Amino acid sequence: MDINELKSVARAIVADQKGILAADESGPTIKKRFDAIKLECSEENRRRYREILFTTMGAERYLGGVILYDETLRQNSTEGIPFAELLNSRGILPGIKVDSGAKSLALHAGEKITEGLDGLRERLQEYRQLGAKFAKWRGVIEIDAAALPSSYAIRANAHALARYAALCQEAGIVPIVEPEVLMDGAHDLQRCETVSAQVLEAVFEELAAHGVALEGMLLKPNMVIAGMKSPQQADTGQVAAATMRCLARHVPPAVPGIVFLSGGQSAEDATAHLSAMNQLGPFPWQVSFSYGRALQAPVLDSWKGQEQNVAEAQKIFLRRCQLNSLACAGKYDSGMEGAA
Template sequence: MNIETLKSVANAIVAKQKGVLAADESTPTIKKRFDKVNVESTEEIRRRYREILFTSEGIERYIGGVILYDETLRQSTQDGIPFPELLLSRGIMPGIKVDKRAKDLALFPGEKITEGLDGLRDQLIEYKELGAKFAKWRAVIEIDEHNIPTDYGIRANAHALARYAALCQELDIVPIVEPEVLMDGSHTIERCEEVTSRVLETVFTELDTHRVVFEGMLLKPNMVIPGLKCVQQESPEKIAEATIRCMRRYVPAAVPGLVFLSGGQSAEDATANLNAMNMIGPHPWEVSFSYGRALQAPVLEAWKGQESNVAAAQKMLLKRCMLNGYARDGQYDHDMERTE
C-alpha cells in the first residue's frame, strides 16, 4: 500500500470547488432514466450518452472524479479513446462501482446487505489495469420510525464496507465508502440523525479494525434529512446544521473529504443543502458532492436522445457542475438557477 498515492488521488478528487459525477448507473437503472425521456437503452446509446457527459467543455473545473459502471469503464469515444484515458487527460480521476447491489438480509425482514466481496480482489486488479484510480461501494441502510435498522443490520454492512475498503487500499485504489441511510419513508430529521450517527460510528470502528488508512479514503454519506413522506420538511440551514453536527461527532478529521450523495433530492435542493453546509464552515474535511441524478436529470431532459440537443445538454451539465462548485465555497445563490 502506497499511502502517498492514495492521499494524492483522494485530495485531487475533492480539490477546491471540485466533486464527483456519479455516472455508475447499472444497465437496469439507466434504462429507467432513459425511459423517462423516451430514449431506447442500447449499449451504443448508453456509450454515446456517457461520451456526451465526459466530453462536456469546462467540467474539469468542477469535477475531480467520475464513478463509472463496468460497461462504461471498458468503452471508448467515437475516436477510440478509452473513457478512463479521456478523463485522466482532463485531470479527472476515473473510478468504478464494484458492489453487486443490495439484497435482502437473511432473517432480518426489511433490511438489506450489499453483496460483491467474493472475487473482489481479482476484479480490482483488472479494474486498476483498465485505469480506475478509485472505487465505490454502497451500503443501503433502510430506516423506519422505530425498529429498522437493527444493530446487526448496521454491523453487517459496516463490516462489508471495511473489507472492501481494505482490499482497495491494498492495491492503491482509493475507496469511496458509502453507507446510505435512505430518504424513503416518513421519518423525521431527528430520527435520521439518530440512525446516521449509529451508522457512522459503526462504520469507522470497522474501518479502523480493518487497518484502513483514513487519509486515503473518501466518505460518501447521506445528508441528515427528513424522509420524503415526512410532513415536516426542513430548510437547508436546519439540514446543514444537523448534518455537520453528526459528521463532526463521528467522522475523523483525517478523512480528506465528504462527497455527499443526493439520494433522490432535486438538483436545486441538493445544491442548496451543500451550499448551506459550506456556509457554516470551516470544516476539518472538504465538504463536497457525489451526485448522480442531481447532476444528470436536467442533462437527460435537455438531450432526449437527439444529436441536435447535445450542445444544450452539455451546457446544462456545465451549469449544474458550476453551481455545485459555487456551493463548495458557500457562494451559491438560488437566483443563479435562472441565469444562463
C-alpha cells in the same frame, strides 16, 4: 499499498471546490432514466450518453472524478479513446463502482446487505490496469420511525464496507465508503440524525479494525434529512446544521473529503443544502458532492437522445457542475438557477 499515492488521489478528487460525477448507474437504473425520455437502452445509447457528459468542455474545472460502471470503463469515445484515458487527459480521475447491489438481508425482513466481495481482489487488479484510480461501494440502510434499522444490519453493512475499503487500499485504489441512510419513509429529521450517527460510528469502528488508512479514502454519506413521506420537513438551514453536527461528532478529521450523495433530492435542493453546509465551515475535511441524478436529470431532459440537443445538454451539465462547485465554497444562491 502506497499510502502517499492514496492520499494524493483522495485529495486531488476534492481539491479546488471540485466534486464527483456519479455515472455508475446499473443496467436497470439507466433503463429507467432512458425510459423516461423514451430512448432505447442500448449499449450504444448508453455509451453515447456518457460520452456527452465526459466531453463537456470546461467540466474539468468543477469535477475531480467520475464514477464509472463496469461497462463504461471498457468503452471508448467515438474517436476510439478509452473513457478512462479520456477523463485522465482532462485531469478528471476515473473511478469504478465495484459492488453488485443491495440484496435482502437473510432473516431480517425489510433490510438490505450489499454483495460483491467474492472475487473483488482480482477485479480490483483488473480495474487498476484499466485505469481506475478510485472505487465506490454503497451500503443501504433502511430506516423507519422506530424499528429499522436493526443493529445487526448496521454492523453487517459496516463490516462489508470496511472489507471492501481494505481490499481497495491493498490494490492501490482509493475507496469511497458510502453508507446511505435512505430518505424514503416517514421518519423525521431527528430520527435520521440518530440513525446516521449510529451508522457512522459502526463504519469507522470497522474501518479501524480492518486497518484502513483514513487519509487514503473518501466518505460518501447521506445528508441528515427527513423522509420524503414525513409531514415534518426541515428547511435548508436545519438540514445543514443537523448534518454537519452529526459529521463533526462522528467523522475523524483524518478523512480528506466528504462527498455527499443526493439521495433522490432535486438538483436545486441538493445544491442548496451543500452550500448551506459549507457556509457553516471551515471543517477539517473538504465538503463536496458525488451526485448522480442531481447532476444528470436536467441533462437527460434536455438531450432526449437527439444529437441536435447535445450542445444544449452539455451547457446545462456544465452549469450544474459550476453551481455545485460554488456550493463547495458556500457561494451558491438559488437566484443563480436559470442564469447563463
